[in-house]
């Protein structure tokens with residue numbers, strides 16, 4: 001059916017930007033970092049610091065998850081100057097749980113660069129923004145469009161899906177990126193920021209991953225996916241490479257005075273500089289535990305964690321002891337939430353009967 005519909009088209013149907021904006025004027029989501037279309041029309045400008053912060057946080061996670069982090073960050077650091085002046089460790093602690101910690105380090109580096117090289121004012125154009133740490137093609141376009149109405153296509157995962165359905169793309173969307181971008185770029189209106197946010201909102205609320213509410217969609221008239229009768233068949237899923245399994249051991253050393261031994265991970269690689277409990281290397285096959293100190297180690301079961309490129313199974317071991325290892329520190333069991341522990345090690349500690 002999809003092929004029939006596509007074959008009937010002589011050219012790619014254009015997105016109706018006016019219909020998209022009219023829909024947005026009535027249905028824009030209320031978000032703490034967003035200026036509503038009404039206020040925007042009255043001349044209120046978005047805060048680039050808020051837009052940038054939200055866009056970095058929203059990469060790979062949901063608005064529901066980000067709201068809490070955004071509120072915490074802007075309460076602690078209301079301006080980019082405040083964030084730039086904050087110790088990196090404090091930023092990592094606040095970021096803990098959002099994952100992708102390289103992003104938190106880049107966030108801090110970006111704030112420092114904006115203050116040191118741009119007087120605390122975010123550059124205006126997408127091209128200048130792209131020069132900053134942690135800001136790629138998508139984020140630079142989003143900030144420039146939303147804050148300056150720069151007429152650039154802003155294509156995130158939501159917009160990818162909407163356009164893949166709109167065009168009834170027969171290949172996985174990652175193979176059709178240039179077409180998706182060109183389709184959006186061709187119709188970016190003067191209200192580029194509102195249009196960008198409208199397309200994101202349509203993807204988040206109407207043309208959602210498992211639901212396409214075509215009857216109320218402003219793109220309904222031209223949508224090829226809807227005409228196939230099965231818009232959810234798009235985007236066509238990519239062929240997935242299997243995620244390999246890796247294995248390791250985590251060693252939880254509990255001090256009789258209510259403390260746990262933790263240390264900082266190395267400066268490079270996955271979860272760099274985050275806090276961890278001591279552990280083994282992660283290997284392709286399960287290996288016996290090589291305990292860091294002698295003692296009556298008790299097995300506490302295993303935890304599973306999935307990273308982007310592999311699944312990890314960690315066997316958790318617990319020892320009651322008061323001898324520290326060479327590098328690290330004793331952390332009070334009641335203050336573990338103050339440590340920059342990624343969710344992997346919070347799972348480990350929870351498996352060991354601790355609240356982190």
Ligand code: SF4
Pocket residue numbers: 162165166206207212213214215217218219220221223224225226231
């Ligand atoms: S008409 Fe349906 S499939 Fe097409 S963009 Fe709208 S919700 Fe998605």
